[in-house]
Amino acid sequence: MDPVIIVGAGPVGLTLALALARQEVPSVVLDEGPGKDEQRPARTVVLREETAALMERLTGVRLGGPGTRWAGWRSMRRKQVMREVAFDDTEPAPLHIAQHVLTGALRAALSGEPLVKVATDSRLDAVEQETSGVTAHTRGPKGTWWRGSYLVGCDGPRSTVRKLQDIRFPGRTAVERHAVAALRTELPWTDEALLHRMPPWRTSGPSAGEITARPLPDGVWRLDWLLPPGKDLVTPELLLARIRETLAGWTGDATPSYELLDTGVHTVHHRLARRWRVGRVFLAGDAAHLLGALGTHGLDEGLRDADNLAWKLALAWHHGPQEALLDSYQAERRAVVAARLRAADQVLPLLRGSGNLRSYVPGSARNHDALLSDGHLGHGSLGAPGAYADSPLAPRRLDGEVPVGTPPGAQVADVRVTAEDGSFVQLRDRLGRGALLVLLIAPGTGVWERRHWVSAGIMPRLAAAVAALPHPAELLVAERYPGAAAHTVLLVRPDGHLVTALSGVRPADLYAAAEATLGGPARAEAGAGVSAGSS
Known part of the structure; x- marks a missing residue:
């Protein structure tokens, strides 16, 4: 039987290829680039406990370590500490890692995998499907036709696969913008992430009402400054001024020494594809959804897409397609992502609105900080892993069914x-x-x-x-x-x-x-x- 064609060699596409290989399904990964990833320290990802475990299981590499697994989390408002969390066995720390490090671990695991072929410099420009399979054409120096059993578009926000299938991608543009910097320095705390709202010092330029600091290995930190709505240009001078005043504000002294490694502007969009499956063609990751406001993490959901789809494609590949099983991928994953998008859209006016009477209700500030922390830490409606309670695969009521600590459809505890x-x-x-x-x-x-x-x-x-x-x-x-x-x-x-x-x-x-x-x-x-x- 023909391999599964995976379009896109980012973390989601590489994860899907590895997950299929673990279930003895061959795949071809179409990589439009040269097979190497640009090292960008300011481009990092935060993965929840179960997703980090998935990555470690597939790569065979322990991805955690000092910096990547935080010792704790704290949220502050002005000078007051609003919440502190110490991570331990009962409260596992998220995994914070540079995206190129994660992708490198996936590529290394794939390098010795005989069931996976990575075709570099291969940009998709056509897809044809019949009842028996899919044919894809790539252009460029290595342009050719590829034959596959199924095709999965993991090719990002501007997905060619999605466009070729004429799938709408409605949503909101520029929900949030953040100025980002990765730098090496010493802060008053070690290996603890921080969410600081309304810092007491005067900011340069438009108000920076929210700053996030996340540690990385080797004394490196990623700092994010929430930008006001609009398209104001973030100049190098403005960013350097914010770095200096933020570091000075946190240390309570003159700006400490630092080494600036990388900068950027991170723009968050919220979009959701209307369909995630058209016959033998599927969408996953950023090709299917964009989210990330209020501390939520889109890549985490994309990797869960791959995990959900892999076993269903493997079963279809080995035993023939079961349409209800393949359809359940969209039913389960789209519902989870849609719920998180709805939650963010409901909370955004409360957290980002100005002059709203609700912002003056006693206790509302603490509640708002708790909502934001939930998004960052993977709790509550903004951040908690989704469950498939309403899945079309859920069995009807069984006479012998009993409740346990995990509700049906949720991720099982690791025992x-x-x-x-x-x-x-x-x-x-x-x-x-x-x-x-x-x-x-x-x-x-x-x-x-x-x-x-x-x-x-x-x-x-x-x-x-x-x-x-x-x-x-x-x-x-x-x-x-x-x-x-x-x-x-x-x-x-x-x-x-x-x-x-x-x-x-x-x-x-x-x-x-x-x-x-x-x-x-x-x-x-x-x-x-x-x-x-x-x-």
Whole structure:
């Protein structure tokens, strides 16, 4: 069968290629550039815990370290500290990393992957699709025709794939603008990120009512100054003045020494493609959505697009297309991103409006700071990871379903499990292989060798039920899971989202849930119309 064609060699496209390769699906990545990424220290990304774990699982590289994993977070208003967070096991730190470092790790992992071909200097200019596959044409020195089973546009905000499919991309332009600088210096705090609203010192030029400082390795910091609405030019002189007064304001003295590494202006747009699938063509990442106001992070969502789509394309590639399963990619991911965009649009007038009576309500300042912090830290409606509670793949109500600490459709907690070979691993380590995961909660098993309990109690019956499922599944055992009683059985999707939790071994319920997760007969009719939606 033909490989999957991936258009775009940014983080989302490279992640999708690696995720497909882990599930034995070949791909061709069309890279319009030379295969190298410009080193821009001021262009960084912040990834939530689960997304960072996905990157580390795919690249095989520990991406964290001093600076990249913050020790803490604080938000200030004028001279007052409004909120402080210390990151630990109960509050994991986000991952802050330069985008070229992340892309470099992905490229390094792909360099030894025989199932992935990266075609450099290959700019897409035509796509044709039939019922059996997709043909893409690239122009340039290496211009040629490529044949694929599916095609995924990961080619950014100006996506050629999206334009060739005549998909509308409505939304708002220049929702926010930030002046950005990456510099090496010493600040009064170490490895802690800071959100400072309404700093007390006089600013140069138009008001800089919000400054964000995020640490990076080797004493480097990324500083962002929120710019007022409009298109005022950010001159080098203005930016240097802001750097000097900000550093002096934070240190309480003359401007400390610093080394300026990179600068830029970051403009945030909010857009959402009307369709994410047209037949065998899909959109992901910035080609499908743009967001990023109020501390939200668009690349994080793009990487989750790739994780969601990879296992569905892999199943279709190996076993033939299940239309309801492929349609669910748009239904799930577009709903999550749309919810975050709606939340940002609702909060923006409160946080950015001037002269609004609500800004004078007692306690409103603290509430506004909390909303902004949630966006930066990955909490609340602005920042929390999306769940697929209303997914077309969700099974109908099951008789044996019980609640646990994770609601259906949400990302499962990472707990230590015993694998089928008797080894102890983390649950996240078993994700992304294309198999369903069946997790039994059995307190006390951790102190015994697997051979003593694998054939005892309910294990033989559960193992038989797992073997009978309509898709390969791996049986795992954990001593505990948040909110789960003993003998609870969890069914988990290949991308780590909970399908259901059952009280004990219920083969019929387990089979029905697995069948629904794969876009089974009961759900096929409901999901079939998504790919034909209006543009």
